[in-house]
Amino acid sequence: HGLFNVMLGSLSSIPKAVIADNANLYLGIAIGADVEMTPRVQLGSVPYATQALTVPDASITTTKIADGAVTQVTQVTNDDYVDMTTNGPLKDMSVTMTTTGKPVLILFSTRWGHDTTGQRFCYTLERNNTAIAQSCDSDGGDIWGANTALSLTWLDVPPAGTHTYRIFIQMQGGTIHFKNRQMQIVELKK
Structure with missing residues (x-):
């Protein structure tokens, strides 16, 4: 037994x-x-x-998974210092995603500083090289550092298809310093 x-x-x-x-x-x-x-x-x-x-x-296809059970997320992260002296896209802050026409949440964060008091600059969110949102600041950052934290959140409802989102910087002279850049794109399924 x-x-x-x-x-x-x-x-x-x-x-x-x-x-x-x-x-x-x-x-x-x-x-x-x-x-x-x-x-x-x-x-x-x-x-x-x-x-x-x-x-x-x-x-296993999407028809076999409950709505909202899986969400598409694309992310880019870069920790190196980037100095910008002219208008242009922020280095390594570009994400391409194929969407289904549902809302897309865009999260961007960085640490920044500049070398000119009174300097005005704008963060522009572009979809397929067209501006869709903008946030501007003037003289709010550390002089010659990259120590001011910034976090921006946008919501977009693009048509179904493949889209490239990027951060474009517009500035009025001087130098802006960026560090710890991160952009996440999340397609919301519900």
């Missing part, structure tokens, strides 16, 4: 076809040269465990 536990396949692997191609599997036990013990025990699967072993690639 006794109880024992064993993980099938832990010592000798079981070929996938043995499980996938056989709905009725039984466990038989024989010890040494003795005959197989009776009765045999039918193997049952935990719900979906057998299927999980054999899910074909690309067989």
